[in-house]
Amino acid sequence: MNNITYHAAQSPLDAIPAGIHCAQDYEMLAHRFMAHPVHEYIAGGSGRDCTVQANLDAYAHWSVVPRLLRDVTGGHTQLAMAGTSFAHPIFLAPVAFQRLAHVHGEMETARAAQATESCLVASTLASVSMEETARVAGPQRWFQLYMQPQRNVTRDLLRRAEAAGYGAIVVTLDASVQAASLRALRAEFLRPTDCIAVNLAGYNMSADAGAPTAGSRIFQGIMRQAPVWADLEWLMTQTTLPIWVKGVLHRDDAVMLKDKGVAGLVVSNHGGRSLDGAPASLHVLPAIRAAVGADFPLLLDGGIRSGSDVFKALALGANAVMIGRLQMYALSIAGALGVAHMIQLLREELELCMAMAGCTTLKEIDRHALVAANMPYA
Ligand SMILES: Cc1cc2nc3c(=O)[nH]c(=O)nc-3n(C[C@H](O)[C@H](O)[C@H](O)COP(=O)(O)O)c2cc1C
Numbered sequence: 001m002n003n004i005t006y007h008a009a010q011s012p013l014d015a016i017p018a019g020i021h022c023a024q025d026y027e028m029l030a031h032r033f034m035a036h037p038v039h040e041y042i043a044g045g046s047g048r049d050c051t052v053q054a055n056l057d058a059y060a061h062w063s064v065v066p067r068l069l070r071d072v073t074g075g076h077t078q079l080a081m082a083g084t085s086f087a088h089p090i091f092l093a094p095v096a097f098q099r100l101a102h103v104h105g106e107m108e109t110a111r112a113a114q115a116t117e118s119c120l121v122a123s124t125l126a127s128v129s130m131e132e133t134a135r136v137a138g139p140q141r142w143f144q145l146y147m148q149p150q151r152n153v154t155r156d157l158l159r160r161a162e163a164a165g166y167g168a169i170v171v172t173l174d175a176s177v178q179a180a181s182l183r184a185l186r187a188e189f190l191r192p193t194d195c196i197a198v199n200l201a202g203y204n205m206s207a208d209a210g211a212p213t214a215g216s217r218i219f220q221g222i223m224r225q226a227p228v229w230a231d232l233e234w235l236m237t238q239t240t241l242p243i244w245v246k247g248v249l250h251r252d253d254a255v256m257l258k259d260k261g262v263a264g265l266v267v268s269n270h271g272g273r274s275l276d277g278a279p280a281s282l283h284v285l286p287a288i289r290a291a292v293g294a295d296f297p298l299l300l301d302g303g304i305r306s307g308s309d310v311f312k313a314l315a316l317g318a319n320a321v322m323i324g325r326l327q328m329y330a331l332s333i334a335g336a337l338g339v340a341h342m343i344q345l346l347r348e349e350l351e352l353c354m355a356m357a358g359c360t361t362l363k364e365i366d367r368h369a370l371v372a373a374n375m376p377y378a
Pocket residue numbers: 041042043055093094095096123124125144172246268269270271272273301302303304322323324325326328
């Protein structure tokens with residue numbers, strides 16, 4: 001941390017700018033509303049951005065086949081998943097330090113979630129506390145947990161999430177160690193002093209966390225603090241809230257996690273911010289769906305920029321999707337209004353795609369609605 005403030009994060013518009021015609025336009029315009037280092041930190045992934053690019057490219061491997069003459073006037077986007085009903089399948093992914101994008105940060109996103117009936121997943125590393133966010137978010141709110149080296153801190157975070165009315169815990173397991181983002185480094189990004197992980201403030205964290213004793217900085221250093229299977233088993237005894245696991249890319253991990261009794265999985269590569277070179281989340285989704293069976297709850301995130309991307313993810317096996325960067329871009333441009341508008345655009349783009357593909361419900365969206373792009377359709 002350092003003594004920097006990025007003033008661009010404090011001057012969003014109070015109206016939607018004229019240039020926004022689709023959800024992805026928020027990505028196109030965001031660089032005008034953020035200081036360059038902040039934009040690079042958000043847009044970049046780990047290393048050389050190979051996985052960031054793979055996520056984006058994956059959707060172009062599939063085409064949606066239009067259907068004719070079907071009556072879709074009874075159509076809707078309601079989702080029934082894990083015993084809960086959601087108005088639509090577009091969730092707000094956990095994104096840390098949202099005060100980088102807007103002076104009120106997570107408060108604005110939570111208001112947008114409430115206005116658009118979106119499930120909000122609040123990050124452990126939020127720059128507004130989970131209790132404040134919960135006061136303005138809608139009833140569908142989950143808490144994303146980074147397990148802490150001290151179990152008493154993790155346990156306290158769980159108690160606080162329960163008390164604040166979060167309905168599920170999403171434990172992220174793919175970011176114990178992350179390759180640095182070359183884009184952020186080259187732009188000389190440094191997190192400003194007024195943007196801190198407030199949920200973790202006030203705990204007595206051990207001073208030597210992650211410090212190598214001997215040997216490798218990674219194996220014997222950082223990874224010494226990383227959770228292992230026994231920690232997940234312990235976590236599951238510490239709360240009655242459903243536990244989801246975020247960051248799953250291997251079908252064997254998916255099956256083992258299902259067998260452990262987790263409520264659901266998030267197929268994700270952390271938006272390309274963890275292992276650079278990991279596969280696009282969309283590409284591994286069909287194998288994971290096949291491994292866990294048709295009825296097990298699966299979310300997907302990574303690279304979603306349009307309603308047809310959402311449609312493709314659902315067709316390949318996801319029950320719902322989460323949106324990461326687009327929320328930061330919309331937040332920086334027009335605060336809660338921007339995030340709500342971005343979600344509304346995505347939802348309408350999804351509905352448009354459903355109507356043209358002849359689907360009236362999310363359940364009707366399946367693999368048969370797609371063909372591989374650039375392949376003869378047989
Ligand atoms: C700036 C930024 C911060 C993030 N912070 C978190 C976090 O605190 N916890 C987490 O589980 N994932 C975090 N993620 C990953 C997102 O939850 C999500 O997996 C990813 O952004 C999806 O890809 P997309 O940005 O292409 O939509 C973050 C992503 C970004 C871009």
